[in-house]
Amino acid sequence: MVDTDILQFIKLCVKQRKILWTHHVNMRLKDRFIARNTLLSSVGSYEIIEEYAQDKYLPSYLVFAKHNDDVLHIQVAVDRDNENIRIVTAYKPTLDKWEEGFRKRRSK
Numbered sequence: 001m002v003d004t005d006i007l008q009f010i011k012l013c014v015k016q017r018k019i020l021w022t023h024h025v026n027m028r029l030k031d032r033f034i035a036r037n038t039l040l041s042s043v044g045s046y047e048i049i050e051e052y053a054q055d056k057y058l059p060s061y062l063v064f065a066k067h068n069d070d071v072l073h074i075q076v077a078v079d080r081d082n083e084n085i086r087i088v089t090a091y092k093p094t095l096d097k098w099e100e101g102f103r104k105r106r107s108k
Contacts, residue, residue, distance in 0.1 A: 006061065007048050010076055010085055014043045018084040025087045032091055039074055039090055042067040049073075049103045060088060064103055071102045 013019060021036070029036065042065040050062035058077040065072045075088040093102040 006078060007046060009078060009080065010048075010061070010063065011043050011046055013083070013085040014040060014046075020084055020086045022086055022088055025089050028089050028091065034072070034090055034092070038067045038070070039065065039072065039087065042072065046074075047103070050105075058086065073102070 017040075028034075045064075045066040047064045048061045049064045052060045052062070055077065058079050060075055060077040063074040063076055065074055071093060072090055073093050074090045077086040077088055079086065097106055098104065099106055
């Protein structure tokens with residue numbers, strides 16, 4: 001179970017705009033027709049659905065978000081030491097990979 005403190009830290013960083021946008025996410029958002037503001041304005045709906053504590057550089061988390069009728073997944077790396085987050089990637093999940101509700105991956 002993910003510590004709710006992590007979720008609060010992520011939300012606070014978004015609200016205070018303490019965000020580093022990776023080159024990868026900038027390219028993906030453009031390709032996927034997702035605006036940065038869509039990710040930012042959905043902060044009230046954030047839920048952590050997966051945890052990658054041993055990720056390459058920083059612990060990261062897959063965040064579920066809703067914006068109007070759209071569901072989004074946002075991978076967020078957490079840098080507590082420097083008091084910011086990094087948005088790694090974002091996408092609109094699909095039912096071929098995710099179960100109904102988009103919070104749990106389908107079994108392979």
